[in-house]
Amino acid sequence: MSIYGYCRISTKKQNIERQVRNILAVHPDAIIVREVYTGTKFQGRKELDKILKIAKPTDTIVFDSVSRMSRSAEEGYIEYEKLFCRNITLEFLKEPHINTEVYKKALSGTVAMTGTNADYILEGVNKYLMALAKEQIRLAFEQSEKEVQDLYQRTKEGIETARLNGKQIGQKPGTKLVTKKSIEAKKKIQQYSQEFGGTLSDVDCMKLIGLARNTYYKYKRELKEEMQG
Template identity: 30%
Template sequence: MKEEVYGYVRVSSKDQNEERQVIAMLNFGVCQSHIIVEKQSGKNFNRPKYQKLVEKMKNNDTLVIKSIDRLGRNYEEIIEQWRMLTKEKHVRIVVLDMPLLDTRKEHDLIGTLISDIVLQLLSYVAQTEREFIHQRQAEGIAAAKARGVHFGPQRIQLSYEFDHYAYLWSKGDISSRKAAQRLGISYQTFLRRVKEKEYQKNL
């Protein structure tokens, strides 16, 4: 049976462009019909197209990926997936961005050992970098909030007439929709801000 070469391309969201990865696959020699593109997070391996591809691949087929993080984001799961593909299904793996991770070249025990060590090191580094990014993002948000920066939609500045119409509304002399119309805001915003002011008075 003919040995096949498949390319697996993954982007984290529908907004991301997979073109760079696809071009790398084509330049490597993967047929367009054998390139599988999946737009889904790499946080786990519950990806329909990837799972279907794994089931389809057979002994000595080759799986090509652009970089190790396209396979996944979790260090332990990447290692386990690599072991399953290479040891159980006997699929060859090529990581384009890292020539050392090319199991087609493993003809002896030393080659296998080097590949396994490099894989574990890169997987660890990739996961650690993601954790640092998340930490820096959290620290940046916390620092911004401490400076008084507000996240989310900017609050509407109320007209000086707001208290007047809020008073009329509380007396039943005007509807919330009419009051909001006079103030140039939505009636939902009018009612919400009335409640906020009432709450503040009761503090």
């Protein structure tokens, strides 16, 4: 039986190590899988997909919270049901009430039939209990999706408020973003491009350095400006 701890962050400002510490505090032997991904589609989480493919019955996947599994309520609920049917245990540290073990107990805690006419009533009670358990799962995913959307809206409103108050948002027009990648790329352009005394055409230079067309010509233009300056 393997225990996988899945940790994901969706922005560079988030710290993934907090999730790691929370999971290891409960499961010291968990296999930690980290993923940095920005987006909302469940299918886009490659590392989680890998876990889902190799996970066997009786294996456990631990999440710091339900939002780490999926931001989409519908996709998260469907995946939860699939994994439950595969007998894979799901554990959510911040929402333990929807752990699959709790869900399993709720589904198995039905009222026994009596073999009498009362069974018609008991059958209805059992269906209600199962529906109630499933609704708890769905509500947890819906609440998680709502929290993400609310956070996005608050951030958007905060940026707009700052802009209206005259604060600079993002990079100032006309400024260049200097990174280690851009510095190295420009050195190679200067070394290999025919325009700077090299032997390669723009197309071959792009392929060699591994730059997209727009980025390549942007760096090339900046190089010329730097040399002229």
